[in-house]
Amino acid sequence: MQNLIQFIIKYGHILAFLLLELFAFSLIVQKNQNQQDIFLYNKDLFFGKAKKQIQEVKGYLSIAQLADSLAEENAKLRAQFRNAKIKQLTIEKTINDSLWHQMYSYIPAKVIQNAVHLKNNTIMIDKGSLDSIQSGMGVIAEHGVVGVVSKVSEHFARITPIIHRHSRISVAIRRNGYFGTLRWYGPSISRFVVEDIPKRFGQTDVKNGDLIITSGYSTIFPKGIEIGLVSNVWVKEGSSFYTVELNSFIDMATIKTVYVVRNLYRQEFDELLNSP
Amino acid sequence: MMQKFFARDIARFIVAIVLQVIVFQYIFKGTALSPYVFVFFYPIAILLLPIRTPPIVVILLSFGLGVFIDLYYGTIGIHTSALVFVGFIRQYLLRLMEPRKKYEIKDIPNIANFGVRWFLIYTSILLLANCFFYYAVDAFTLVYLLDILVKTVLSTVISTLFIFIYVILYRNA
Numbered sequence: 373m374q375n376l377i378q379f380i381i382k383y384g385h386i387l388a389f390l391l392l393e394l395f396a397f398s399l400i401v402q403k404n405q406n407q408q409d410i411f412l413y414n415k416d417l418f419f420g421k422a423k424k425q426i427q428e429v430k431g432y433l434s435i436a437q438l439a440d441s442l443a444e445e446n447a448k449l450r451a452q453f454r455n456a457k458i459k460q461l462t463i464e465k466t467i468n469d470s471l472w473h474q475m476y477s478y479i480p481a482k483v484i485q486n487a488v489h490l491k492n493n494t495i496m497i498d499k500g501s502l503d504s505i506q507s508g509m510g511v512i513a514e515h516g517v518v519g520v521v522s523k524v525s526e527h528f529a530r531i532t533p534i535i536h537r538h539s540r541i542s543v544a545i546r547r548n549g550y551f552g553t554l555r556w557y558g559p560s561i562s563r564f565v566v567e568d569i570p571k572r573f574g575q576t577d578v579k580n581g582d583l584i585i586t587s588g589y590s591t592i593f594p595k596g597i598e599i600g601l602v603s604n605v606w607v608k609e610g611s612s613f614y615t616v617e618l619n620s621f622i623d624m625a626t627i628k629t630v631y632v633v634r635n636l637y638r639q640e641f642d643e644l645l646n647s648p
Numbered sequence: 649m650m651q652k653f654f655a656r657d658i659a660r661f662i663v664a665i666v667l668q669v670i671v672f673q674y675i676f677k678g679t680a681l682s683p684y685v686f687v688f689f690y691p692i693a694i695l696l697l698p699i700r701t702p703p704i705v706v707i708l709l710s711f712g713l714g715v716f717i718d719l720y721y722g723t724i725g726i727h728t729s730a731l732v733f734v735g736f737i738r739q740y741l742l743r744l745m746e747p748r749k750k751y752e753i754k755d756i757p758n759i760a761n762f763g764v765r766w767f768l769i770y771t772s773i774l775l776l777a778n779c780f781f782y783y784a785v786d787a788f789t790l791v792y793l794l795d796i797l798v799k800t801v802l803s804t805v806i807s808t809l810f811i812f813i814y815v816i817l818y819r820n821a
Contacts, residue, residue, distance in 0.1 A: 385703035389736040392711045396732060399725035400785065407726075407788040 443480035443629050450478045450631060455594035476594050478512075478631040479503055484528070488535060488561050488625045495519065495531040497630060505529050510592040510633040516599045516622035517541055517554075518630050520592060529632070535561050535624050543599060544587035545569075550577055551587040552616070554599065561624045564600065566616040571607060577614065578605045584618050591635050657697060661713060664693040669720060672810065684799050688807040690717055691778055692814065694735055695771060699755045703739045710735030723786075730781040734774050741773060759815055767815065772808045779803045 380387070401411040451474065481503075485496035499505050501524045511518040511531050519533035520541075532539055535556050543566055544551035552569040566584060569577065582602040588595025604617035635641070672687040694710050714728030721727065742751075747762065759767045779800040787796055 385707055385736070385739070388704050388707045389732060392707065392732045393729055396711075396714070396725040396729035397785075400729065400788075403724035404726070407785070410788045 439629070440480075443631075446629075447478035447480045447631055451476065453594070455588070455596045475636055477634045477636060479505060479634060481505075481511075481529075481630050481632055483628055483630060486624075486627065491558060492536050492538070493533050493624075494522075494536075495533050495627075495630075497529050497531060497632070498527070499632065500525050500527040500529050502526050504634065505632050508592070508638075509635070511630050512593065512597060512633060513622060513627045513630045516620060517586060517593060517597055518622070518624070518627060521632065531630075533624060534564070534620075541593070541599075542587045542590040543584050544589075545578060545602075546583045546585045546596075548577065551589065552614075554584075562600075562620050563603075564618050564620055566602075566618060567613060569614040569616060571612045571614055578602060578616050580605065584616075591638060591641055593633060657693075660696055661693045661709075664690045664713070665716060665720075667814075668717065681802070684802050685806050686782075686799075686803050687810055688775060688778055688782070688803060689810055689814075691731060691734055691775060691807075692811050694731065694738065695774060695811070696756055696758060696815075697738075699742055699751045699757055700753050703736075706738055707732060707735040726782060726785050729785055730778050733781045734778045737777055738774060741770065745770060758819075760819055768808065768812065771811055772804060775807050775811075776800065776804045779807070 400407050402408065454472075455476075479499060481497040481499040483495055484498050485494075487493045487495075495511075495518065497511075505521060505524055507521050507524050507529075509521045511521060517534055519531045519536070519539060521529050522532040523530040534541060534554065535558070537556070537558075539554075539556060541554040542551060543554045550569050552566040555565050555567055557565060571577070580602055584599045584602065586593040586595060586597040586599065598621060600618040600620035600622075602616055603619050606615055607613070608615055668687075668690040672689045675687055676682045676685050690713060693713055694706065697706055697709070710731045711728060714731035717727040717731075718724050742757065745766065747766070755761050757767070757770055762770075780796070783796045783799045783803075784790070790796075
């Protein structure tokens, strides 16, 4: 109590000043037309701005969710592509009455670890065996092939990317369908080499600017995913194969969302391949 | 003794209101200066309150006088807010301007006690605050800042002049 009285004696005039000014201003904006108009206008302006800013912040907060749902939708759309389906011509009396059957489905995933500066790089993603990912599945992204799943735990998967010394992807030249193997020897993460395209007599099989796509022969990737453009072609002395240099579309250093390719016919395919 | 001072303060309030209403509001009426100059005479009642008046009393008196003036001019709250501000900063200004010989209990901040120079500085600073506050609140926006400043300076100079003349004429005011 003593303190309170002392406080009022010491600071009472400031309190009185503030209260009276507040009172005076409330009178001003209530009783004077001009000031009232200006006050209301500014109030609307201020609260309108504040509201807009709150809305913007809310938008940012939900952006992660939005990105996830977009990735989900992308995967669904990719599954609609022709190259994700298999044609079944031998239609007997079955309940399946459509010509095209789903062959590939896509599982969206986020890159949680990525290295691009090593000789043998690895990528980690945030989906694992619980999301039905198995080793040996292909991984693609918006601008091309990323790599192949090499090891899987329950919640994560390790990918051997195309910028790995042991990575081999079956690719083809779109113009004429000649196929070879995509290899990487570093150090640039956008320069790749296609080997094993046989040299044919008297023909220009490969030209600068040719589009390289996945061949679809490996059943890991669907056919026709664009990888890059040919930038240089030569034949090693004494060799009967072209060595093709290409610049990839994908930038491995910036990938964030990837899609794991799931071949729905893989088990059948493997059984047949490995049968005696 | 105390009563005499008290009565004089009350009288000063009445004189301030009466002179403001019947003399000073008409001085520039109809001239080219009238949109720019408003003679603020009534703050004299607050300016000349005894120095040892408790700050809270000064503020409350300012509020009362301001409400009175506002009711007369129909500018509810505008004079009040400006005058309350003057009442609030008065004590700080007095503390800043305290001469070497210190204030005495009964001192009134006028010419007889502190001289012409001191009084002019004291009056013009408080009136400047009053005028600026008044015109700023009157416009209620700083868009017309130049306009506000012109009015503030002119009104301050002329109001100070009139208050000075009044204090010279009535040395005991």
